[in-house]
Amino acid sequence: MHKAGFVNIVGNPNVGKSTLMNALVGERISIITSKAQTTRHRIMGIVNGEDFQIVYSDTPGVLKPHYKLQKSMLGFSQSALTDADILLYVTDVIDSSDKNADFIEMVKQHAGDYKIILVVNKIDLVDETKLIEIVDSWHTILPEAEVIPISATQKFNIDPLLKRIKELLPDSPPFFDKDALTDKPERFFVTEIIREKILLNYDKEIPYSVEVVVEQFKEETKLIRINAVIYAERDSQKGILIGHQGKSLRKVGMEARKDIEAFFGKQVYLELFIKVEKDWRNRETKLRNFGYHISD
Numbered sequence: 561m562h563k564a565g566f567v568n569i570v571g572n573p574n575v576g577k578s579t580l581m582n583a584l585v586g587e588r589i590s591i592i593t594s595k596a597q598t599t600r601h602r603i604m605g606i607v608n609g610e611d612f613q614i615v616y617s618d619t620p621g622v623l624k625p626h627y628k629l630q631k632s633m634l635g636f637s638q639s640a641l642t643d644a645d646i647l648l649y650v651t652d653v654i655d656s657s658d659k660n661a662d663f664i665e666m667v668k669q670h671a672g673d674y675k676i677i678l679v680v681n682k683i684d685l686v687d688e689t690k691l692i693e694i695v696d697s698w699h700t701i702l703p704e705a706e707v708i709p710i711s712a713t714q715k716f717n718i719d720p721l722l723k724r725i726k727e728l729l730p731d732s733p734p735f736f737d738k739d740a741l742t743d744k745p746e747r748f749f750v751t752e753i754i755r756e757k758i759l760l761n762y763d764k765e766i767p768y769s770v771e772v773v774v775e776q777f778k779e780e781t782k783l784i785r786i787n788a789v790i791y792a793e794r795d796s797q798k799g800i801l802i803g804h805q806g807k808s809l810r811k812v813g814m815e816a817r818k819d820i821e822a823f824f825g826k827q828v829y830l831e832l833f834i835k836v837e838k839d840w841r842n843r844e845t846k847l848r849n850f851g852y853h854i855s856d
């Protein structure tokens with residue numbers, strides 16, 4: 561049986577999230593260190609094993625202390641919370657729970673949607689008595705969570721944490737092509753960015769009916785040339801995607817190009833094509849393979 565799921569990492573700045581990520585992900589995988597932000601999450605790394613796939617991502621901004629958790633942010637934060645399989649709430653022995661009261665409340669509200677692991681980092685800085693006190697207090701604040709104390713820099717308790725994450729992952733086939741992603745993560749991000757722009761620019765039916773495939777990704781010294789195909793299911797959708805005098809598609813292309821340029825820190829020449837592939841949904845596997853095909 562294969563396991564796969566989304567592990568969403570939240571926590572205040574400076575508690576050691578990056579250090580923990582490196583320790584968890586280490587050399588086990590193709591780490592994706594890019595700063596690009598996709599629709600809801602920033603994917604930080606994907607760990608592939610023979611029978612599992614862990615997709616780590618974080619929710620930027622959720623816990624920044626200078627961001628008073630305002631009403632307007634709530635929707636975003638909640639959606640980030642609801643689609644995690646496992647929530648990795650990272651804190652450290654210095655962090656105080658008071659300033660996160662609002663966020664903790666939200667975590668609790670969604671406790672039925674995911675498993676929560678509360679990671680107390682930097683335990684190398686305190687003695688045992690203090691640590692027990694801290695762990696106990698978190699048990700009280702968030703009884704829904706399993707508390708795992710670690711030291712990311714000392715690599716203490718990292719393996720048991722990883723083991724627990726694997727145990728808690730739901731049974732599922734992988735979400736991302738395991739091999740293709742390992743050596744070509746950039747295609748995945750291009751696809752994600754284009755998909756995001758489609759989501760933002762068209763009504764619901766369209767985003768769910770299209771598949772984006774990067775057919776060419778050619779990196780030159782000063783420029784990246786990308787050809788991507790948006791597959792629609794019907795001719796009518798093709799028309800909507802293109803829009804009046806090509807206006808809609810141009811807008812998607814322009815917005816996507818800007819983000820892709822920011823992502824790679826390089827000028828990008830992006831060409832978008834639309835093709836109709838009737839009933840592509842029933843041929844998903846074929847399409848997925850095709851999507852990672854390198855044409856140059």
Ligand SMILES: Nc1nc2c(ncn2[C@@H]2O[C@H](COP(=O)(O)OP(=O)(O)OP(=O)(O)O)[C@@H](O)[C@H]2O)c(=O)[nH]1
Pocket residue numbers: 571572573574575576577578579580681682683684685710711712713714
């Ligand atoms: N003593 C100790 N320091 C640690 C440990 N883990 C991380 N640190 C230190 O804590 C600081 C912050 O670590 P980061 O991994 O950058 O923290 P972060 O949560 O990713 O920070 P942001 O990127 O600001 O959100 C660094 O100086 C780390 O070396 C630990 O286990 N013990």
